[in-house]
Structure formats: structure tokens, C-alpha cells
Amino acid sequence: MTSAHREPRSLVLLGSTGSIGTQAIDVIRRNSGRFRVRAISAGGGDLDLLARQALDLEVGYVGIAAADGARRFQDALQAEARRRGPGAAGSPAPEIVSGPDASTRLAALPCDAVLNGITGSVGLAPTLAALESGSRLILANKESLIVGGALVKKLAAPGQIIPVDSEHSALFQCLQGGKTDEVRRLIVTASGGPFRGRTRAEMADVTAEQALAHPVWNMGPVITVNCANLVNKGLEVIEAHLLFDIPFDRIEVVVHPQVMVHSMVEFHDGSTLAQVAPPDIRMALALGMSWPVRVPDAAPACDWSRASSWDFLPVDHDAFPGLRLACAAGEAGGTTPAVFNAANEECVAAFLEGRLSFLEITETVERVMGEHDQVGGEMTLEAVLAAEAWARVRARELTGAA
Template sequence: MTDRNPAANTGRKRIAILGCTGSIGTQALDVCRRHADRLEVVALTAHSRTRELVDAAREFGVARVAVTDAARRSDPALADLPAGTSCQFGAEAAVDVCLHDDVDCVLVAIVGAAGLAASAAVLASGKQLALANKESLVVGGELLMPLAREGQLIPVDSEHSAIFQCYLGERAERAHAIWLTCSGGPFFGRTRAELEHVTAAQALAHPTWNMGAKITVDSATLMNKGLERIEAMHLFGVDMDFIRVVIQRQSKIHSMVEYEDGSVIAHLGASDMRIPIQYAFSYPDRWETPAPRVDFRELGSLDFAAPDADAFRCLALAERAGRTGGTLPCVMNAANEVAVAAFLDGAIGFTDIDRVVEACMDAHAVEPVQTLEQLADVDASARDAARRAIRARR
């Protein structure tokens, strides 16, 4: 059994952040900045934003950094790395820098399927994994969860952190349902016909959360909630029917667990990702909040609604993938990543995202999940199929 707080008797917990220049990564650095007496940043990675990586490395005095885009090897910014800070390049480097003995906890905040190999390596090493990459479990949950020891994998997604906390002190077998909350995104209430004409700028205007572009578009299509439903299925060992999606527009209830006696335990709080990030670092302790507190006397109301899976078809596609299992979630996720990138580039429309994903899912012959290498091959094949589907729509 892994120690819940590996640095409890040795000083500060030593943190590696994979994806330190993204939305989650920068907020994690803020948590580390606020709790410098408790947390020590020892390794950082970025894909291409080398200036931001170097600035963070200098601020925190890290031992190692990695740039996963090998084409950035000659970036002038890297000359400003602190003396003694090593720098590696390539996708494998993101894993290498976090597996050293001076790392206690690894935050995997890489967006997309690229986080799967890193998550698997962290779990296999016995280090604590703070998981902010939902695609790891969507694509490879059948491989990852058997590797996780008690207290080793702490979810960082706000909803899954909430569910994790709603289970604390309770008997999981006495739970009746998980209520997975959803903001509804910027297009809540719109019809399928109205969604045909929305723009990327409109999709990126999320009403309550500050996230990166890909995740924000996933929130607008409700694919994000579909991915989270599959993630919850793996994390908490339940089936798809056990996880019920409910729209909660204010984003103040982050999820709920209903128990067999009718009691519902809900996790409420500010819409600030630093709270679940900090909890993953502090678990099982709680530290002073990094975010403004919610005054529920001023909130006014909490609204609930059912999601519209006919208008937002990605939610139904994710349910199909979760129920089918095997390699189908991998195909769905890969096709979605390609389709979202094409939408952001103006190559396809908003509702073309689910059309591309569905076409790739329909064409795939599902296989049981066996290895990471197999999933990498399926991922690559699905991306090629998605690109062909996009070209066909032009």
C-alpha cells in the first residue's frame, strides 16, 4: 500500500507537473507558489511554450524540464534555463523527468491521449498520480486501474474530485447513484438547428470555468461530460447506468453521491480548479483555500435540468463508447481530438464534430483492450480516419 503522503516525514512533498504551461498546469503552479512551505516543484514539462517553461523553471528552481516537441530544441528561450537544470526533448522525456527518486507526486495535466503513457508509467513506479488527464482513463482505464494502489491515484477533474470526496468515510457498496454535474456550456437550451451555426469564438466563451481551448470546446459539445462519465465508471468501479448527468448551471455543486437510504452527499464550492488541484496535493489533509469563498446567502438559487442528448450528440456517442468498451472509447477520443482541432481552425462546423466522431466509431471493428501499444495503433488509425472524414465534408 502506497503512503498517502510520501513526504510526511521528510519535509515538503516533491511535485512534477506534466503540462505546466496549460490551464491546469499554471493553476497548479499557483497552488505550489501559495504553499511553498509544503510543496517543492522538482520537474516540469511543456509541449512548445518554452518561454513559459523557462520562466517557471527559474522561479521554482527545478532540477529537470522536458520539451515534448523536439522541434523546439533550438528555441533561444532555453538558453535562459537555470544553471544545473537539465533539459530533455521528445514525448518520452515527459515520462523520464518524473520517474526520478526526488519525485513524490506527479500531476499529469497533458491534454488528450498523450497523457496515457505518462499515467501508466507513474502508477507502475509507485508514485502518487494526481490525474487531470481524463483521456488516460477513457482510453486506457482497463489497463490503468489495475495498476493503482489505494491512495495512489487522486482525481483532479472537479467532478471526480468531488465524487471522491463524497465517498470519503462511506461504504461504496451502499451508494445508489452518482450525480455527475454539468454546467451545460455556453449553448445550453439551444436546438440542434441553432447549433449548426455557432462559431469557435462562441464555443470558447464558457460561462463559469476558465479552461484550455480543447476542453472548453468539449464542454460546449458536452463531449467533456461524456468523457467524464466514462472516467467515473473506471475510477469508481461502476457501470454507465450508475452515473447520471445533471445540468447545474451555476457550477457550484461539483457532483453528488446518492446513497441507498435516500441521503445525497454533495460537494459544493467555488468554480476554481485550484481547489481540486490543491486537494490532490494535500490529500488526506485540507489546507487553506486558494480561492474566494462562496457566500451562499448571495448565490440566490441552484438550478437543475436534464441534458439534451439529441441536440448535443457527443453525449450519446460517449455513452455508446462507454457501454461498448474495448477499443471504441479510444477511437471516439482520437476522432474527437482531430475534429475539435479542425473546428478551431475553421475547417468544419460545430455539429460536424459529432458527425466526424460518429463516422469513425461506425467504421471501427471493436477489439478488447490488451496493451498500450495496441491503443497507440488504434489511436493513430482513428486520427487518420477522422482526417479523411473531415476532408470529405469540405
């Protein structure tokens, strides 16, 4: 069947006003015949943008996490429709779903695929809802897999999850070149962040502004700080382990400042496959939304006519202990990753508010992990949420939160 006769793929976009969501919509707008967006959701911090997206995409549903989001969104939608003129004012209004479970409810809508671009562990319930509904899950919300690993794995059918982190999309693509039992190791690349090459002592006085100045990617504040201390890379190792069923001791992180090689797979015959492209998340998003079909010109390609050189460097684990700490949480399993992630989110917030130094982020997270009393038995959503809640309270106590 040719692309001209293929039905548009129906999508639900969660976190549509964030970095992932806006870039996904850019891909969709440039390929309108390939995709149809049924629903979008957001936290409620930029309702003007959400209103523009709702009208542009002609969605049937809009979800807003904020409790008062429905009323404020209606005002924003009416204002945007008036600005556009009579044609927009006459368009059918989307159904509005508001409250903390808005994204979860939209994730359960019948559709071909759900893009979970929500930031943080609040993305877990929508991830589970999408999987339960049978939709393909395009996963940008790594935290939901990390904190609810066993729950997500239990629900996911083979091939139901397509990752869109650049590293995991790269691994996903490279793994098409061989069988799972032929894989020797996964090699996850890291830019090294803004403090690459510094010793731990040299990072004692770094500011939030410095930590938020990522040399390559434009992301939200929590993820950007996590990249600065390599905690994010540890979370990505956990995610790679869960997605591809490769043991932790066969997943390696290597620093690659140019961020052209997004990750690699080494096979047991000695060959290594790498996925290479300029750093642009739209390529991974397009692949996730359209898999197994690729979208032409989703993002710029490499210019092989220009001279270039790439570096690959070992990680300085003494300077960046967050990587090992995250991997230790992943290996412990159970509710430990949820505790790690929740404590880290609280400690990053404390750092951004000036209550914690940069180095104290991982030091405090390690202390919370050490106090965690993991309960045995079958993993449940209630156990994950309880562990998270405890970790947040304890981290707030340790960071002097009001």
C-alpha cells in the same frame, strides 16, 4: 505530526505551462513550505514561461516535447537569467530532457506525486510511467484514463490515483461519506456550456468563437469545444466509471448552470452528499497535491451570507448527442474509447479550422466509431495506439484534412 515539521511533498508537474499547470504552480507558490517541485514539462509552445517557471521553482529537470526544444529552451533560460541579474545567472541549470517521450521520462522520476496536466491522449504513456514508478498520480489528463482504461486500472494500486477534474474531485470527496456498496448513483453536474437551452437546429451555424466562449471555465480549445457539445461530460462519465467502479447506468448527468455544486453522490438510504465551492480548479489541485491533508485557503469559499439560488435541469440528449455517444464508447470498452477520443480530437481540430460544422463533429465521430472493428483479447498499449492512429487517419479522411 504538525505541518511545521512535515517534509515538503516532492512533485513532478507535466504540462506546467497550460491552464492546469499554471494554476497548480499558483497553489505551490502560496504554500512553498508544503511542496517541492523536482521537474516540469511542457509541449514547447511557450518556452519563455517555462524558463520563468524553471527558475522560480528551482527545478532539477525540464522536459520539452518539441524535438528542437532543448536548444530553444536554453536560449530562453539564459535570457531570463540575464533579465533577473547575477543571482539568477549563478543558479544551477536544470537537466533538459527533450523529445516526444520527455514527459514520460520525467513521470518516472522518484517523487511523492506526479501531476499529469497534459491535454489529450498523449498523456497516457506518462500516466502509466507514474503508476509504474509507484508515485501518487494526480490526474487532470482524463484522456489517458479513458483511452487506456484497462491498462491504467491494472497498474494503479488502491488510492494511487487522485482525480483533479472538479467533478471527480467532488465525487472523490463525497464518497468519503459512505461505503462503496452503499452508493446508489453518482450525479455529475454540467454547466451546460455556451449553448445551453438551444435546440440542435439552433446550433447549426455556431462559430468557433462562440463555441470557445465557455461561460465559467478558462480551458484549452479542445476541452472548451468538448464542453460546448457535452462530449466532455461524456468523457467524464467514462472517467467516473473507471475511477469509482460504478456501472454506467448508475451515473447520471444533470445541468447546473451556477457551477457551485461540482457533483453529488446519492446513497441507498436516500441521502445525497454534494461538494460545493465557487468554480476554481485550484481547490481540487491543492487537494490532489496534498491529500489526505487539505491546504488552507487554496481557493475562495462560498459566501453564505449572500442570497443565491441554484438550478438543476435535465440534459437535452437530442440537442447534445455527444454525451450518449461518449457513454456508448465507454460501455463498449476495449479500444472503442480510444477511437472515440482520437476521432473527436481530429474533428474538433477540423471545426476550429473551418472544415467541419459544429454539429458535424459528433456526426463524424459516430461514423468513425461505426467503422471501428474492435479486436478482442487482452488490451495492450500497442493495440490502443494502433486504434488511435487508425481513427485519426479515418477522421482526417472524412474531414478533408490535407
